[in-house]
Amino acid sequence: MIKGIVNKAFTIELFILANLSFLALDIFVAHSINAFAHNAEWIPFYFSIFSPILLSIELYQNWRGKTYTYKTIGLLIGTTSVIVGIAGLLWHLNSNFFGHQTIKSLVYTAPFVAPLSYTGLGLLIIMNRMVKPGTKEWNQWLIFFGLSGFFGNFILALSDHAQNGFFLFTEWIPVMSSALAVGFLTTLLIQKYSSKYIKLCLSIMALQVCVGGLGFYYHSHSIMNGISENFFENLIYTAPIFAPLLFINLAILSGFGLLGLLITKEID
Secondary structure, eight states, X not given: OHHHHHHHHHHHHHHHXXXXXXXXXXXXXXXXXXXXXXXXXXHHXXXXXXXXXXXXXXXXXXXXXXXXXXOHHHXXXXXXXXXXXXXXXXXXXXXXXXHHOSHHHHHSSSOTTTTHHHHHHHHHHHHHHHSOTTSHHHHHHHHHHHHHHHHHHHHHHHHHHHTTTSOSXXXXXXXXXXXXXXXXXXXXXXXXXXXXXXXXXXXXXXXXXXXXXXXXXXXXXXXXXXXXXXXXXXHHHSSOTTTTHHHHHHHHHHHHHHHHHHHHXXXX
């Protein structure tokens, strides 16, 4: 029983480590558009470099002790990550939206929701240390974080693809897919559910994985066929190649929670 709890908590910690590390690459590509014009743009990059190292040290120490004891370092990193995300949100909005406060300025400003990835990961770190892993509450929190991410994805897909007026009909796919995930997961959290409904939600998550893979293909195709002869310039100035992968990422996180609820439900 204790070993199972440790494994579940450890799996989520690995998920967090992978995401924080990957955000360093994502930030580097995104902020290369203006060549890191403001020194503050380096903050999330360096945070994504050093925070996984500190979290890895914490995990290693816990593993050596053969018990999963949570330490202050994780809570500190989680809190810092929340602050970095909120500060990034305000920074992105301040780039244009606060000056004009129009839908146009909101669409053509820096992606204002994107920094909240740090806030979500920070809250996930804190939750994983304050809620007993493997419990119904813990699984519901995982689903809630996945739900929040899909809501952010809905806004990002809508605003990003609005920049070219949804020139291709396929650009509506991530918008509708995100809305579908938000609707099903919200219903799961606020209403009584059955094992069949959980399995239906799992199938919706499988759909999100397909959408993410399809989006990655389209974005990669756009980059490979960019007008610039320089691959790095195409990578920076065309469709954001890593954005569709967030669908897969959120589906995995939500899937952990859904599978946990399904096991609990079927045992009951």
